[in-house]
């Protein structure tokens with residue numbers, strides 16, 4: 166099936182180069198584009214690269230929280246966005262610096278239609294990014310978590326798959342996509358682990374808070390996606 170932006174990107178990519186920051190494959194991003202609305206008001210991502218080119222085309226206010234890696238020349242993910250003729254820079258605001266430092270001090274968030282987590286991948290950084298961004302995803306909006314093949318990110322995706330705030334939209338290679346439900350926003354400054362389904366299903370059945378609503382099954386890490394993606 167054809168897509169608007171990634172088909173255009175594909176023809177540029179034949180002459181353009183890729184950055185070295187483990188970019189999305191064009192096939193994955195094409196599948197992701199199919200699941201996204203054609204035009205949205207506001208989006209955010211952590212990390213930068215090929216996905217930034219796509220978001221700059223579908224969003225009129227795209228915020229990018231990423232390291233300024235332009236000193237790395239041709240390998241730079243920011244430069245990759247800047248030189249691509251399909252990029253629309255006027256739709257993009259960069260907040261440069263490690264997300265571990267920029268997200269806790271960034272107070273200009275507005276409601277986002279789509280948030281992509283694809284910055285630093287070591288534990289607990291995607292979870293920290295989730296903490297600062299989930300309260301700002303619109304009800305009905307999308308959360309995209311890349312690289313759920315990394316075990317700690319897979320566990321985050323497993324948690325989200327069972328959480329009341331998210332419905333699973335799909336898995337494209339190693340990229341998980343969730344839709345924000347109408348559930349109340351979990352208080353990002355409180356506690357409440359006992360109210361979260363992932364925890365309630367996994368405590369001892371002898372405890373009062375055990376949730377008897379079906380078998381416990383890790384949605385992403387038990388899908389054998391490593392074999393599906395890498396074969397063997």
Ligand SMILES: C[S@@+](CC[C@H](N)C(=O)[O-])C[C@H]1O[C@@H](n2cnc3c(N)ncnc32)[C@H](O)[C@@H]1O
Nearest residue numbers: 188189212213214215216231232242263264284
């Ligand atoms: C996997 S790449 C993102 C690929 C991109 N989504 C694409 O489609 O091409 C990871 C990105 O995160 C950035 N990055 C790495 N560590 C970071 C950190 N601590 N804070 C912010 N950005 C970081 C890298 O510079 C790079 O832009």
